[in-house]
Amino acid sequence: MNIKHITAVSSAAAVVLLSTAAAFAQPGIATGAVNVRTGPGTSHAKVGTLSAGELVDVLDCQGSWCFVDRNAGTDGWVSANYLKPAAAQPAPGPSKPDIPFNFGVTVGPGGPAFSFGIGDAPLPAPPAPAAPKVCFFKSTNFSGSQFCVSPGDSNPTLAGSWNNAISSISVEGGAQVTICKNSWYGGMCTTITTSKSSLGTYDNAISSFQAL
Template sequence: MSIQRITFGASLAAITLLSTLAASAAPGIATGAVNVRTGPGTGYAKVGTLAKNEVVDVKQCQGSWCFVDRDAGTDGWVSKNYLAAYEGGGGGGGSTDIPFNFGMSVGPGGPSFSFGIGEAPPPPPPPAPPVPAKACFFKGNNFTGAQFCVAVGNDDPHLPGGWNDTISSIRLQGGAQVTVCKNNWYAGACTTYSADKPSLGGYNNAISSYQVF
């Protein structure tokens, strides 16, 4: 038998076991009179009756039936449809069902399972979309004034007249880097920036070509 089949079989067995056993008891309250039975179904013998508003400890659930621990009377199985979460204080119960949650995750060490009584945690928010890698050039210091942006992989060996020797700050996003040069065709003095530059010092209004990578 392959390791995959063994793992799958073990996973099914664990799911079956965990789907019938809760990790801990949860307080519940009967929303109406309901029969207590020896097993999870109407085919099992009746051993008592929960009264409306009777508080119990819910020990485990199987399908639509839950096993309850009673302070008075015989313990047994009752229909989950007649149970609600109990938050204490005064008579009367809540209007929500007993909350059960079940989860499974598969990692390098194999499948892992969780099963408990309580509200399931909300799903994590979707990851933020990645920031596109690009460089933005501004005519003013501190990223002000007219601007243009280019993606990684772009270059310009000869900035047009409107931008030649007019760049005063550069903003980099998504891990982009830029090499700027004082002359056309990447000649003369050059420097490389890997972080935002709100002012360019000796390169202020002196850039004639660039490469973004």
């Protein structure tokens, strides 16, 4: 093998070695000013100086010495006591912190209740569902004198000023009410499941009821 061929092989090996080393390079930062040398030890010639805070790529380490690839200046060996891992740098460009968003829905007897929040605070408690009840009013649009009952309450004979005097009924919390035109649930009857601001043919014509 002639000298030219040996040189070519050596150069190719060096390229492969450096390429492999570059693939496993680790970013480092100089903790202080330190000499850069041609080999791993103080007996080797000085070829430069790392300044404190200078960023390098660490390609190889032997004992307490590491070979560094510098962005500016001659590459070489420095004491590992003057190197530390460099923290990963964020990608350039504006960034916005994520804002947590939460949303909840609760379905109860009175229908769905919604809640939402922004940030890390817990969701506020949804409003308590309305208690089931039925309210009777002497005037339309839920106005005038009123009285309310709960499911299970009934009156077979509305007496006094309430007999044939109801003009609107509100129903809350999933309650229902059966109203009849005659006492003891006689005559024409109907069951109401939603609030009625006016009662049509039952206006001022109710003499008994059963809340459900």
